[in-house]
Amino acid sequence: MYSRLNRFAEILxxxxxxxxxxxLLGIIVLTCVSIIGRAFVPLNIGLGPIRGIYDMTEIGMAAAIFAFLPWTHLREAHARVDLFQQVMPGAMDRLLDLLFNIGMFAIAVVGTHRLYLGMLDKHSYNETTLIAQIPVWxxxxxxxxxxxGFVLIAAFCILRSVRRMAGWPDEVPT
Structure with missing residues (x-):
């Protein structure tokens, strides 16, 4: 069962x-096209900057950041201070990892819930971006x-930490 959850977490x-x-690559392309379009404005060629590029960049960056959170957490790549890790007993280190994963799960749940409520709020008021008029929701x-995805991966990481505390391997041979 754990190997299936591990595989699902990896794929997700x-x-x-x-x-x-x-x-992010799409934002880069749009930004380059917009900058090139701005350069052609004085030549009166007909190209110009992309209307609402700032709005698109803002939305795209937020979506990309949230998309990277599950991978970062699964790989345990968050910033951490390992000042005392070398002198700390292994059991204490595994306990701190479990507590960290529980905290990240709580943050993921609260953050995702607030994001959902914000989406509902923006949708109910039909709020749009200033320039491109993209619906903010x-x-x-x-x-x-x-x-x-972050909530699901954070829940899996708690399970992984519990398994580590019990001395079980991270990956089960199939």
């Missing part, structure tokens, strides 16, 4: 990270996908 985190990377919805 990887897919979300790849989607976040694709969004769509940015929240895109970020919510990564937030839900």
């Amino acid at each position: 985190a990887t897919l979300l990270a790849l989607a976040g990377g694709a969004v 769509q940015g929240y919805a895109a970020s919510l996908v990564g937030g839900i």
